[in-house]
Amino acid sequence: MRHHAIPGRRGATNSHETCHNAQLAPRHQVRYRCPHEHPVAIFFAADAAPPPRWRCSHHSVDALREDLPVPSPAPPTEPVRTHWDMVRERRSIAELEQLLHQRLDFLRARRASGETTPAGSTHDHRA
Structure with missing residues (x-):
């Protein structure tokens, strides 16, 4: 028995438009210089403000x-x-x-005398 694809479904979409005689939007080229002396040319829309930096x-x-x-x-x-x-400085x-x-010396003397932690403190720092 043959397995058939679902009718009307394709694995990839097919566009019926062609790019022949297509009009591109107005644009201009902006040139950047990489710190490694590598030229970088980017096209922007004619009305777009190009940034001062571009990632090489x-x-x-x-x-x-x-x-x-x-x-x-x-x-x-x-x-x-x-x-x-x-x-x-001080x-x-x-x-x-x-x-x-x-x-x-102060802490050793306090520990030797068996003093506890100050009043109000719940932590035992001798552990």
Whole structure:
């Protein structure tokens, strides 16, 4: 017994239109320059505003428009100050080591005396 396809269904759609003598929408070409010196040409609709950057499909980096001036590099920014940077502005390493030893001595003495955690605290930090 032969299996027949469902009537009116095809695996692929067939268009009955032809592209002969078709009128394309007005468009213009914009040229971009990849950082790897690879030219990139993109067509846009005549009334579309082309972006200043376009992703180069070969190198996956942003290409810049050739008709625009090359942007100047961003001025160097001051690095973000961390907590450690601010502590180091106020104290020397020797002072920090002295404070660390004082705090460790205090904690060891408290642990040896059997003191519990401060009132209102529910966590046992000795575990």
